[in-house]
Amino acid sequence: MDDHNKTSITALGCINVLARSTDVPNSLEIFNELMEFYPTIKQYIAYSQRGFPRVCPRRNYSFTYGRYLSLNDALENVKNHSILEIGAGFSPRGLNFSENRVYLETDLPEIIEEKRKIIELIRERKGIHNVNHMFNELNILDFDKLRLCGKIIKDKSENPISLVSEGVLMYLEDYEQEKARDDITKFLAEFSQNGYWITPDFSYRNTLSNSNMCLDLREVRTDRKFNDFSTNEAISDFLRQGGLKVEFLSNEKISFSFKDNEMFSLIGPICEPSYYQCAKISLI
Numbered sequence: 001m002d003d004h005n006k007t008s009i010t011a012l013g014c015i016n017v018l019a020r021s022t023d024v025p026n027s028l029e030i031f032n033e034l035m036e037f038y039p040t041i042k043q044y045i046a047y048s049q050r051g052f053p054r055v056c057p058r059r060n061y062s063f064t065y066g067r068y069l070s071l072n073d074a075l076e077n078v079k080n081h082s083i084l085e086i087g088a089g090f091s092p093r094g095l096n097f098s099e100n101r102v103y104l105e106t107d108l109p110e111i112i113e114e115k116r117k118i119i120e121l122i123r124e125r126k127g128i129h130n131v132n133h134m135f136n137e138l139n140i141l142d143f144d145k146l147r148l149c150g151k152i153i154k155d156k157s158e159n160p161i162s163l164v165s166e167g168v169l170m171y172l173e174d175y176e177q178e179k180a181r182d183d184i185t186k187f188l189a190e191f192s193q194n195g196y197w198i199t200p201d202f203s204y205r206n207t208l209s210n211s212n213m214c215l216d217l218r219e220v221r222t223d224r225k226f227n228d229f230s231t232n233e234a235i236s237d238f239l240r241q242g243g244l245k246v247e248f249l250s251n252e253k254i255s256f257s258f259k260d261n262e263m264f265s266l267i268g269p270i271c272e273p274s275y276y277q278c279a280k281i282s283l284i
């Protein structure tokens, strides 16, 4: 299996945006814990701030925040479902959406172990006890591990399971995207025929990064080219070939603003909502 660990640094970029520029609950808490015992984040922040044009963080930040909110909104479609999050990184979503459901956060082993420690510290400090919020390692290209995650969730609840992912698919090569798709189809068939895979990742377009130095540099660091889908038809075809169908959810109602509004009001329109529209995917 190819090395995916190099992509994990991008998870630091996402929590950096949410914690420092937005009011997303628990994002600052996670970020502060990372600063304490995960020194790589300091390196990352120094790197991402080195002399980039202001337009770059601006588009990039609105994309990251918009996509976070878009997927949260989409969870309204699966209110009684248990959630398996793929490539959860340091996102606060698990902490913010696990109160009334089983929520299993997964990522590559090193990252998910850091995440578990951080969330336990925050919970301890806030006196929150939640046995339904869990963590497990998962490389999405390893079906045995995916199946294990399904069993962990089913041991806790008989509710349908939906998978969610944010900022993962575009780091996979064509053959890896196909394997992920096929394994998710197998997962839904085995564990939850009325479950979904919900993700804004299919809507990402490389045109977003073409003029964006931050993202281009990130490709260099991860050794991976962003791998996008150029049209909704291409997405539907890709999914149909794997036995899946797709509905694109409207995210027109999402509105957001940043703490540092001055920075974001300087130049042109922010990144279009179509770049982080969620796909709600199910078995055919």
Ligand SMILES: C[S@@+](CC[C@H](N)C(=O)[O-])C[C@H]1O[C@@H](n2cnc3c(N)ncnc32)[C@H](O)[C@@H]1O
Pocket (backbone or CB within 6 Å): 004, 007, 008, 009, 010, 011, 014, 015, 086, 087, 088, 089, 090, 091, 106, 107, 108, 111, 138, 139, 140, 141, 165, 166, 167, 168, 171
């Ligand atoms: C851009 S970050 C997004 C993190 C988080 N979803 C967020 O939005 O804050 C990409 C994440 O995908 C994870 N990842 C990369 N390849 C993966 C794979 N093959 N299986 C599972 N996770 C993977 C990385 O470790 C990283 O945490």
